[in-house]
Amino acid sequence: MRVERLELVDFRNYRHATLDLAPGVSVLVGPNAQGKTNLLEALHYLAIGGSHRVATDAPLVRTGAETAVLRTTARFAGGRRVTVELEVRPAGRNRAKVNGQLQSRTRDALGIVRSVLFAPEDLQLVRGDPGDRRRFLDDLLLQRRPAYGAARQEYERILRQRNALLRGLRAGRQGTEMLPTWTDALVRAGATLLAARIAAVHALAGPAAAAYRDLVATAPEQDIGRDVTMEYELSTGRSVTADPHAGVPAPAELAEELRAGVADVAVAERDRAMTLAGPHRDELFLGVGDLPAKGFASHGEQWSLALALRLASREVLHEVGEEPVVLLDDVFAELDAGRRRRLADRCTRFEQVVVTAAVDDDVPLEGPRSFVHAGTLVAAWPSADDGGSADERGTG
Amino acid sequence: MYEGPVQDLIEELGRLPGVGPKSAQRLAFHLLAVDRADAERLARAIVQLKERVRFCARCFNVSEHEECRVCRDPRRDPSVLCVVEEPRDVQAIEKTGEFRGRYHVLGGAISPIDGVGPDQLHIRQLVARLGEEDIGEVVLATNPNIEGEATASYLGRLLKAMDVRVSRIASGLPVGGDLEYADEVTLGRAFSGRREL
Ligand SMILES: Nc1ncnc2c1ncn2[C@@H]1O[C@H](COP(=O)(O)OP(=O)(O)OP(=O)(O)O)[C@@H](O)[C@H]1O
Ligand SMILES: [Mg+2]
Ligand SMILES: [Zn+2]
Numbered sequence: 001m002r003v004e005r006l007e008l009v010d011f012r013n014y015r016h017a018t019l020d021l022a023p024g025v026s027v028l029v030g031p032n033a034q035g036k037t038n039l040l041e042a043l044h045y046l047a048i049g050g051s052h053r054v055a056t057d058a059p060l061v062r063t064g065a066e067t068a069v070l071r072t073t074a075r076f077a078g079g080r081r082v083t084v085e086l087e088v089r090p091a092g093r094n095r096a097k098v099n100g101q102l103q104s105r106t107r108d109a110l111g112i113v114r115s116v117l118f119a120p121e122d123l124q125l126v127r128g129d130p131g132d133r134r135r136f137l138d139d140l141l142l143q144r145r146p147a148y149g150a151a152r153q154e155y156e157r158i159l160r161q162r163n164a165l166l167r168g169l170r171a172g173r174q175g176t177e178m179l180p181t182w183t184d185a186l187v188r189a190g191a192t193l194l195a196a197r198i199a200a201v202h203a204l205a206g207p208a209a210a211a212y213r214d215l216v217a218t219a220p221e222q223d224i225g226r227d228v229t230m231e232y233e234l235s236t237g238r239s240v241t242a243d244p245h246a247g248v249p250a251p252a253e254l255a256e257e258l259r260a261g262v263a264d265v266a267v268a269e270r271d272r273a274m275t276l277a278g279p280h281r282d283e284l285f286l287g288v289g290d291l292p293a294k295g296f297a298s299h300g301e302q303w304s305l306a307l308a309l310r311l312a313s314r315e316v317l318h319e320v321g322e323e324p325v326v327l328l329d330d331v332f333a334e335l336d337a338g339r340r341r342r343l344a345d346r347c348t349r350f351e352q353v354v355v356t357a358a359v360d361d362d363v364p365l366e367g368p369r370s371f372v373h374a375g376t377l378v379a380a381w382p383s384a385d386d387g388g389s390a391d392e393r394g395t396g
Numbered sequence: 397m398y399e400g401p402v403q404d405l406i407e408e409l410g411r412l413p414g415v416g417p418k419s420a421q422r423l424a425f426h427l428l429a430v431d432r433a434d435a436e437r438l439a440r441a442i443v444q445l446k447e448r449v450r451f452c453a454r455c456f457n458v459s460e461h462e463e464c465r466v467c468r469d470p471r472r473d474p475s476v477l478c479v480v481e482e483p484r485d486v487q488a489i490e491k492t493g494e495f496r497g498r499y500h501v502l503g504g505a506i507s508p509i510d511g512v513g514p515d516q517l518h519i520r521q522l523v524a525r526l527g528e529e530d531i532g533e534v535v536l537a538t539n540p541n542i543e544g545e546a547t548a549s550y551l552g553r554l555l556k557a558m559d560v561r562v563s564r565i566a567s568g569l570p571v572g573g574d575l576e577y578a579d580e581v582t583l584g585r586a587f588s589g590r591r592e593l
Contacts, residue, residue, distance in 0.1 A: 157542050164508035174513045178506060181550040185542065 001322040002352035005073045010065035012038035013375035025367030028356045034372045036356035040327040042070050047115040058090040114324035118310040126293050126302040133284035137197045140313050155189040166273040191255035193279040198248050201232045205242030207312035215304050215339050226289035235281035236261030303334050326353040332362040456501040456518050458483045473497045475532040481505050494587040505543040533561040552593040563590040
């Protein structure tokens with residue numbers, strides 16, 4: 001799929017702006033703090049219903065406004081067009097429209113637009129805590145299959161109930177007779193998440209290794225044999241090595257493994273009054289060559305690895321439906337000349353990719369440019385070979 | 397802040413489920429504006445509710461008598477017992493016409509977050525009934541959400557030791573759902589497709 005138009009009202013520093021996007025590469029150029037990232041954030045919000053930068057919606061609404069509106073028209077295989085509109089209302093529930101039709105549940109409007117975003121924040125995928133990597137897997141699964149969201153919510157609710165029970169036990173307010181029931185619920189719901197996450201790791205491993213190899217390839221003085229490895233480390237202590245050809249363990253087996261893991265930590269759980277085994281305590285191990293990426297990889301390596309994970313996400317999403325739009329925020333400036341060129345090569349194979357850069361020359365790609373200045377799209381010019389359609393629309 | 401009776405009413409209304417401070421205020425001023433007769437009819441209905449309606453001594457359904465309509469009905473099959481969370485679930489199941497046995501209303505579902513454990517529900521009374529009455533099958537019809545499932549699974553475990561068949565209504569119901577909001581056809585189907593635990 002591709003996005004034909006993005007319209008914003010009172011989103012971040014945009015009062016009102018319209019951005020028309022061509023197929024292939026589009027570049028958003030402008031000095032720092034003008035609103036480039038905001039545009040990608042808006043597109044991605046339309047896909048997943050949340051920001052990649054902030055956990056709450058309030059910062060997304062322009063200072064002084066009450067709500068923000070994001071609207072996009074996307075074109076799908078076969079020429080079908082769909083308009084998705086979200087009204088971001090920090091004080092209440094968001095409103096969603098699809099083709100002008102108000103949806104009773106906002107989430108019914110999500111997932112129509114598909115996008116993969118790579119942003120500087122993604123360094124956390126490598127550097128951050130296990131929670132950042134679990135979220136990466138969960139967000140990907142959610143985009144791939146919306147039902148995963150319900151499974152995760154169910155797990156989180158069970159976890160909260162079980163933790164409340166453990167606290168009640170420690171305080172002597174509740175008896176132990178309910179613990180087996182909540183453990184059953186936990187391992188059953190947990191196994192569903194585990195199976196999905198292990199499947200995701202299997203699916204990501206190949207494309208991530210390929211993307212990384214591709215990016216770092218011919219840097220001559222570097223050790224080229226350093227491949228990306230991925231492992232899913234269960235809270236029970238077992239690691240599942242990513243293997244695209246390996247099947248996913250049956251949920252019933254995973255549930256039994258989890259049950260044994262919970263039994264192992266029973267004493268500590270009663271002591272600390274919290275659930276100590278389960279997918280909420282798992283880790284996605286990332287390695288480059290023989291070393292863990294976290295703590296060992298160079299800045300450039302971390303950057304390339306995070307980028308490779310996002311590029312792999314694109315492949316994994318594309319397997320089950322429309323090709324996602326690729327959004328690359330400030331990527332090129334961080335890469336050396338070779339990596340820039342190889343990333344650019346890959347980008348030309350995508351149906352649509354939107355790139356931001358503070359300095360146009362950093363982006364070795366042809367394609368229409370839009371100039372972003374203080375919340376307006378003040379100028380745009382087609383590159384040499386393209387009659388790009390991004391034109392001036394913004395008002396300040 | 398308003399004064400005297402208006403503020404009192406706003407506060408009382410605000411304690412009702414689903415009524416926020418704004419709605420409470422709107423309702424209070426609405427009542428202030430309506431005819432005295434209308435307001436009195438509402439007040440009387442509330443008083444009557446508390447005076448005349450109580451809980452069935454056997455099954456804890458709402459009832460105007462010592463025992464509820466269902467428990468008193470000789471055409472109902474006393475050997476099958478359907479366990480639900482709330483009286484309103486009895487209403488929902490009655491509407492399907494699929495169930496001819498009797499009920500047992502737990503008064504909620506197990507939820508540690510809300511401080512509700514087995515002791516806070518009518519579970520002891522359920523076990524007592526299984527000892528006293530001639531019950532051959534128990535159908536667990538708690539809501540198909542996390543707390544309802546946990547309650548059913550706890551009861552399944554508890555009743556296993558007793559000489560009774562235990563089944564759970566089929567989960568054609570939407571997960572996270574509420575029996576009350578399930579449409580009659582779905583709920584009816586859930587009943588005929590119950591599976592033994
Ligand atoms: N809710 C808001 N209301 C008004 N302005 C906002 C709001 N949120 C962010 N901004 C402004 O938007 C600007 C940042 O925009 P953005 O992050 O898109 O910059 P950028 O062009 O990507 O810059 P850089 O090159 O530094 O990454 C800042 O000037 C910020 O003050
Ligand atoms: Mg930026
Ligand atoms: Zn009764």
